[in-house]
Amino acid sequence: MAGDIARLDLALRRRSMYGYAIGMAVYAFVIVALYPSFKNDTSLDKFTEDGSTVAALFGASGPLTTPSGWLNANLYANFVPLVVLLLTIGYGASSLAGQDEDGTLALIATLPVSRRRIALQKVATMALQAVPVSLATVLCVLAGRGFDLAIGTSGLVGVTIGSLLLGIDFGAIAMLVGAVTGSRGTTLGVTSALAAAAYLVSSLAPVVSWLHPARYTSLFFYAVGDGQVSRGLPLGWAAVLAGVAALAIVGCLLAFDRLDVR
Amino acid sequence: MTEPVVRVESLTRRFGANRGIEQVSFRVRPGEVFGFLGPNGAGKSTTIRLLLGLYRPSFGRIQVFGLDPSCDSVAIHRRVGYLPGELALFPRLTGRQHLDRFARARGLRDHSYRDELVERFTAELDRPVRTLSKGNRQKIGLVLAFMHRPDLLVLDEPTSGLDPLLQNEFISLVRETVSDGRTVFLSSHELDEVQRVVDRLSIIKQGRIIVTDTVEGLRKAAPRTIEFRFASTVTPDAFTGLDGVRVLHCADGRVTLSVTGSVGPLLRAAAILDPVDLTARPADLDELFLSYYRDEAEGVSDGR
Numbered sequence: 001m002a003g004d005i006a007r008l009d010l011a012l013r014r015r016s017m018y019g020y021a022i023g024m025a026v027y028a029f030v031i032v033a034l035y036p037s038f039k040n041d042t043s044l045d046k047f048t049e050d051g052s053t054v055a056a057l058f059g060a061s062g063p064l065t066t067p068s069g070w071l072n073a074n075l076y077a078n079f080v081p082l083v084v085l086l087l088t089i090g091y092g093a094s095s096l097a098g099q100d101e102d103g104t105l106a107l108i109a110t111l112p113v114s115r116r117r118i119a120l121q122k123v124a125t126m127a128l129q130a131v132p133v134s135l136a137t138v139l140c141v142l143a144g145r146g147f148d149l150a151i152g153t154s155g156l157v158g159v160t161i162g163s164l165l166l167g168i169d170f171g172a173i174a175m176l177v178g179a180v181t182g183s184r185g186t187t188l189g190v191t192s193a194l195a196a197a198a199y200l201v202s203s204l205a206p207v208v209s210w211l212h213p214a215r216y217t218s219l220f221f222y223a224v225g226d227g228q229v230s231r232g233l234p235l236g237w238a239a240v241l242a243g244v245a246a247l248a249i250v251g252c253l254l255a256f257d258r259l260d261v262r
Numbered sequence: 263m264t265e266p267v268v269r270v271e272s273l274t275r276r277f278g279a280n281r282g283i284e285q286v287s288f289r290v291r292p293g294e295v296f297g298f299l300g301p302n303g304a305g306k307s308t309t310i311r312l313l314l315g316l317y318r319p320s321f322g323r324i325q326v327f328g329l330d331p332s333c334d335s336v337a338i339h340r341r342v343g344y345l346p347g348e349l350a351l352f353p354r355l356t357g358r359q360h361l362d363r364f365a366r367a368r369g370l371r372d373h374s375y376r377d378e379l380v381e382r383f384t385a386e387l388d389r390p391v392r393t394l395s396k397g398n399r400q401k402i403g404l405v406l407a408f409m410h411r412p413d414l415l416v417l418d419e420p421t422s423g424l425d426p427l428l429q430n431e432f433i434s435l436v437r438e439t440v441s442d443g444r445t446v447f448l449s450s451h452e453l454d455e456v457q458r459v460v461d462r463l464s465i466i467k468q469g470r471i472i473v474t475d476t477v478e479g480l481r482k483a484a485p486r487t488i489e490f491r492f493a494s495t496v497t498p499d500a501f502t503g504l505d506g507v508r509v510l511h512c513a514d515g516r517v518t519l520s521v522t523g524s525v526g527p528l529l530r531a532a533a534i535l536d537p538v539d540l541t542a543r544p545a546d547l548d549e550l551f552l553s554y555y556r557d558e559a560e561g562v563s564d565g566r
Contacts, residue, residue: 004367012352103350107406110314111367112340261316 005108006121013091013129020083021132028137031074032144039065039148048073051207059199061206067149068230071141076159076224077203080137084130084167085195091129092174093187095122096252100182100261109261119179119256123249126171127164134160151229158232159224165241166223170195172248179255219244265328267292267414267445268313273322275312283308283469286322290414290447295440297456297463298449301555305469306449307347310418313447314344326414340368343407347418347449349399353392357385357402361409368410376409382431396423408435415439417448421455433459453551465554472554477547484550485520490532491539492517500531508553520549 010017038044044064048055055061059077063069096119099105108118138160141151174191181187202220205211215221222237268290276282283305290296300306311317312324315331315338324331326338351360361376370376380387385401386394394402400423407415415436421429436446436459450456456463457477464474473480487510498512506523521528532540 004363008352008363008367012354103346103348104352106311106316106344106346106350107364109316110339110342110344111364112336113367114336258318260318261311 003121005111005113005118006125008108009091009095009122009125010128013125016087016090017129017132020087021136024080024083024133025136025140027079028075028140029143031071032140032147032149035067035070035144035147035149038070039067041065053204053207056204056207057200059203061203062227066230067144067151068155068227070149071144071151072159072224072227072229075137075141076163076229080134080159081163081166081199081220081224083133084163085170087129087133088126088167088171089174089188089191089195091126092171092191093178093184095126095178096175096256096259097178097182097187098184100178100259101184103262105261115257116253119175119253123172123175123252126175127168129171130164130167134164152232154232155229159228161238162223162228162233162241165238165245166219168245169219169223169241169248172245172252176248176252176255179252179259182259264292266290266325267327268296268447269323269325270309270313271323273309273312273324274320275308275317276320281469282320283312283466286466286469286471288464288471288474290445291462292445293440293443294461295436295446295448295459297460298447298466299451299453299456299463299551300449300466301451304451304466306451306466307418308469309466310347310416310447310449313416314338314342341413343410343412343415345403345407345415345417345420347422349403351391351399351402354390356390357387357394360391360402361387361405364406365409370410373409375411376405379405379408379435382435383428397425397428400424401428404432404435408439411442411444413444415444415446415448417446419450420448421450421452429455453548457547465551467555480550481545481547483522484545484547485522485553486525486545487518487543487549488521488525488528489516489518489541490535490537491515492535493538494536496535500535501528504528504531520553 042065048060048062048064058073060073062072064073096105099108109115138156141149141156144151170191173194174187177190178184178187198218198220201211201214202218202225205215205221215225218225219241222240226237266289270289271287273286274282274284286305286309298306298309308317312319313326313331315335318332327341329338331338365373365376383401383404385405386398391399391402404420407417421432424432439446448460460477462474462476464471466472492515495515496512496517498509498517501507501509501517501519504527506521507528508520509517510520511518519528
């Protein structure tokens with residue numbers, strides 16, 4: 001029946017989905033509540049003023065005391081994508097390769113459901129992994145309006161969609177690598193390395209001149225690294241993220257069709 | 263003759279050198295219990311995964327209900343119940359959650375047969391499966407395989423972990439299933455289990471089928487053990503050249519032989535040596551089975 005495999009996997013991942021959402025909500029609330037103490041602290045802006053590489057490594061560039069700068073440096077340039085990726089890459093690696101290694105995929109793959117539908121249900125589950133975390137963060141950031149943290153709706157929506165799409169991209173890449181290799185370890189290694197490289201390129205590009213043109217190779221740039229918190233998510237960048245996800249998903253469907261399920 | 267439920271022809275699947283299965287052929291007829299016997303690592307599970315479309319063949323042809331598992335797996339899976347050899351369940355879910363979710367995924371609404379099976383196997387349903395013993399997990403696997411009354415059951419080492427009482431229960435379930443006109447394909451490395459329940463069987467060794475026959479047919483071909491006692495010491499040379507005769511033991515005037523086929527030539531050869539006594543034991547399927555496992559040099563026959 002439609003959706004049974006997705007529901008099963010959601011039930012198996014429920015704890016981590018809600019656990020991360022609660023953790024992220026607590027963290028986001030602390031960040032939001034701290035803003036009034038730092039908003040007039042001009043010394044903080046000096047940290048990033050001269051194009052500090054250290055600040056850039058943590059995802060912080062530009063002024064830190066504006067609402068969008070504060071949220072960018074403390075949430076959306078680093079922690080939110082990190083947690084989103086933990087969830088989507090984690091599920092992406094376990095959904096096909098991990099379950100195959102555990103032996104449980106054989107029970108699923110012998111149900112009267114085509115491989116393609118199995119993979120699509122798992123893609124949908126993967127896309128849902130990061131929704132609770134993202135919503136919890138959004139709610140806390142909205143609560144920030146009570147702490148002088150005024151942030152535009154388009155920026156908040158844009159960066160939230162951007163980080164969700166980023167998670168879907170790397171989650172889909174993890175599913176693709178898992179469907180090709182059948183190995184959870186390889187999948188986690190390859191996909192995490194790709195994500196780390198993309199993060200470094202995007203966060204260092206503003207301060208390292210020779211890396212500047214390379215930012216277009218990083219999915220982080222399209223998702224959260226191009227001022228999305230203040231300006232929103234450009235349609236073109238959303239299309240790039242969606243296109244990468246579509247390619248990875250098609251690749252995953254084709255590879256899973258040929259995977260030897262133990 | 264009616265169309266076979268499973269038809270496998272020259273099926274080959276290679277995983278690098280010396281692994282996988284080679285030129286496997288057999289047919290499973292509707293309503294029979296077909297055994298697939300072989301030592302661990304012989305290729306039983308590989309063949310089963312190919313039947314279910316979990317693996318793709320390198321060469322050869324498979325048909326299940328006349329369909330190709332590589333492209334019609336959904337239609338095949340609808341009519342098949344599968345128990346994997348190394349059954350893995352979801353550790354945090356209970357038995358009941360497994361049964362409910364898989365029943366729903368198969369669109370199974372009438373749960374009466376499922377509940378009957380749970381009762382027969384005394385399956386523990388309310389604890390997370392990670393806390394269950396291997397045998398208790400196996401019971402849940404058996405219910406998952408049988409609950410939708412599939413036309414074909416593919417059971418890989420089905421009784422592993424079950425106590426003798428439940429093994430008997432399993433065998434009566436298999437008999438009921440075939441008396442319903444349904445078909446059972448089961449693999450095992452234990453001859454006892456297989457000869458109690460199967461109609462026909464294939465023996466697979468190192469990825470190749472070495473014989474396919476009925477249990478009765480195999481019994482006819484099985485070697486008898488014959489022992490001669492001679493008045494004086496003899497050498498085994500007198501017997502080693504004879505067709506179908508293998509010298510098991512030879513010392514102090516006693517010669518123990520394993521014999522297949524006619525005993526005439528053997529008796530004539532022995533008569534010359536002046537035997538004082540002779541004992542013969544009837545055909546032993548165990549000995550046959552072991553001889554198939556043992557004989558590296560024997561030719562390979564694609565029995566069907």
